[in-house]
Amino acid sequence: MSTAPIPDGRRACCxxxxxxxxxxxxxxxxxxxxxxxxxxxxxxxxxDGICQLHDRYLAAEYHCPSFQEATATA
Amino acid sequence: MSQTASxxxxxxxxxxxxxxxxxxxIWIGLGLLAAAVLLFDAGxxxxxxxxxxxxxxxxxxxxLQVEANAGRYILLFGLWAGVLGIGVYALGISLRQxxxxxxxxxVVSVLIFFLGExxxxxxxxxxxxxxxxxxxxxxxxxxxxxxxxESGLRVEFYIKTGIVLLGATLxxxxxxxxxxxxxxxxxxxxxxxxxxxxxxxxxxxxxxRLAATLGAGGAVCGVSASIAIAGAVGAKKEHAPISISLxxxxxxVMIFALPIVARSLGLPTxxxxxxxxxxxxxxxxxxxxxxxxxxxxGNVPGVTGNPEAAVRAFTLMKVxxxxxxxxxxxxxxxxxxxxxxxxxxxxxxxxxxxIWRRFPKFVIGFLLASLAVTAIAQGYSFAxxxxxxxxxxxxxxxxxRTWAFIFCFFSIGLTxxxxxxxxxxxxxxYAFTLGVAVNVVLGYVLSTQVFSGFWTALGQ
Numbered sequence: 001m002s003t004a005p006i007p008d009g010r011r012a013c014c015x016x017x018x019x020x021x022x023x024x025x026x027x028x029x030x031x032x033x034x035x036x037x038x039x040x041x042x043x044x045x046x047x048d049g050i051c052q053l054h055d056r057y058l059a060a061e062y063h064c065p066s067f068q069e070a071t072a073t074a
Numbered sequence: 075m076s077q078t079a080s081x082x083x084x085x086x087x088x089x090x091x092x093x094x095x096x097x098x099x100i101w102i103g104l105g106l107l108a109a110a111v112l113l114f115d116a117g118x119x120x121x122x123x124x125x126x127x128x129x130x131x132x133x134x135x136x137x138l139q140v141e142a143n144a145g146r147y148i149l150l151f152g153l154w155a156g157v158l159g160i161g162v163y164a165l166g167i168s169l170r171q172x173x174x175x176x177x178x179x180x181v182v183s184v185l186i187f188f189l190g191e192x193x194x195x196x197x198x199x200x201x202x203x204x205x206x207x208x209x210x211x212x213x214x215x216x217x218x219x220x221x222x223x224e225s226g227l228r229v230e231f232y233i234k235t236g237i238v239l240l241g242a243t244l245x246x247x248x249x250x251x252x253x254x255x256x257x258x259x260x261x262x263x264x265x266x267x268x269x270x271x272x273x274x275x276x277x278x279x280x281x282x283r284l285a286a287t288l289g290a291g292g293a294v295c296g297v298s299a300s301i302a303i304a305g306a307v308g309a310k311k312e313h314a315p316i317s318i319s320l321x322x323x324x325x326x327v328m329i330f331a332l333p334i335v336a337r338s339l340g341l342p343t344x345x346x347x348x349x350x351x352x353x354x355x356x357x358x359x360x361x362x363x364x365x366x367x368x369x370x371x372g373n374v375p376g377v378t379g380n381p382e383a384a385v386r387a388f389t390l391m392k393v394x395x396x397x398x399x400x401x402x403x404x405x406x407x408x409x410x411x412x413x414x415x416x417x418x419x420x421x422x423x424x425x426x427x428x429i430w431r432r433f434p435k436f437v438i439g440f441l442l443a444s445l446a447v448t449a450i451a452q453g454y455s456f457a458x459x460x461x462x463x464x465x466x467x468x469x470x471x472x473x474x475r476t477w478a479f480i481f482c483f484f485s486i487g488l489t490x491x492x493x494x495x496x497x498x499x500x501x502x503x504y505a506f507t508l509g510v511a512v513n514v515v516l517g518y519v520l521s522t523q524v525f526s527g528f529w530t531a532l533g534q
Binding site for chain 2: 013014024025027030031032033034035036037038039041042043044045046047048050051054055056057058059061062063064
């Protein structure tokens with residue numbers, strides 16, 4: 001399965017999807033215990049986040065057929 | 075959610091230099107070091123503000139010390155609140171919430187540090203790292219913490235800042251000398267531990283992505299490895315918390331167990347530090363154990379070696395031997411998950427850039443700090459180094475490092491919920507615990523038998 005381009009030319013991936021949330025504060029809330037000896041703001045977390053559709057914790061570079069572009073971008 | 079998700083995903087390049095706490099630990103650690111060097115060059119020293127409690131015997135001595143240095147402790151709070159405040163503000167954490175929370179952490183840390191300097195503290199095992207952790211655990215688990223305190227509990231931020239400062243107290247030549255041995259020993263144990271947990275997990279019928287997350291958590295760098303590998307392999311949302319709860323449980327057990335066992339065996343500080351570095355599961359937890367053990371030297375009969383050697387050996391083993399390889403683990407497991415394991419509805423495979431993206435960047439600061447102080451020391455004879463450089467440049471940095479570690483140890487206790495340890499059920503516990511057994515025994519054999527002479531020499 002290849003990632004389809006979205007209108008502005010970027011490749012569709014979880015990091016650009018509305019189902020995906022990788023904000024550090026959200027990740028720390030949704031992964032209990034993370035703050036005890038880790039952090040949502042660390043390098044090793046990279047841009048990983050939570051896909052609410054598939055209920056998975058995954059890298060922003062993942063992709064799937066259910067991609068829906070986030071409506072507002074930077 | 076969508077807007078912020080896009081913003082965070084687009085963050086890359088130079089922006090990450092101000093959006094990740096690893097980089098802020100570097101800016102703060104190297105900034106403090108630069109200030110110390112400038113003062114040293116000007117014939118002054120940072121030691122006035124980098125105050126620490128001194129040994130005391132009676133309450134009168136303690137009160138006199140507090141009275142004489144109250145202003146220094148207030149200014150030290152200002153320094154820490156200022157530099158850490160800039161960092162957390164840049165990370166998007168509310169300063170209004172962070173500052174009162176940090177004030178609480180600072181005040182309790184001062185009390186713990188003073189208690190640790192009581193001349194009979196070692197008789198009662200009142201080493202500051204262990205007291206900080208135990209006190210935090212009691213407070214957090216007896217009731218619910220107030221919400222305003224949460225913002226100050228930045229365990230990783232404190233420990234990374236402390237490790238960058240630690241670099242300034244560790245000669246670069248020592249890193250070059252000991253690094254290869256640390257990497258060799260850590261690699262043997264990491265591969266054996268991961269293999270054991272992953273094999274046991276598969277035999278027990280666990281999802282391979284959970285088994286891999288558990289394996290990396292036990293073998294590489296604890297909680298950080300758990301989230302890095304969970305993300306790289308696309309684990310279920312509940313997999314990372316299961317692994318994290320087991321890592322934290324065993325890390326807390328080992329904080330107390332490893333120093334006690336090493337002490338009963340009379341291990342030299344360098345050997346014990348290497349064992350802790352091999353067999354602890356998280357940087358913060360291991361540093362608590364190593365620092366506590368270093369404190370035994372000269373205070374507990376039978377424990378020999380330089381007090382600094384435990385922390386040095388631990389850091390070489392854990393940071394250089396294990397932590398820096400997390401990107402390679404993530405890359406390999408991502409490729410294996412995509413090509414060999416069952417499909418999950420999402421796809422993706424990491425590229426070579428994964429190694430740098432997940433690299434624990436604070437290690438760069440640790441190495442730069444070590445290089446800088448080693449270069450400065452080159453211009454002095456050994457006698458000059460001991461009489462001038464060490465007391466006026468290195469000692470104040472070491473004091474600041476100790477403060478950062480105590481903030482961290484107290485925060486670990488305050489963020490640990492004992493009720494969370496039952497998360498995940500029996501099978502992950504059995505798999506992880508088997509890995510713990512292999513890890514501890516193999517780490518002991520390598521530290522005390524195979525490389526014993528090397529780690530003993532490190533402490534002399």
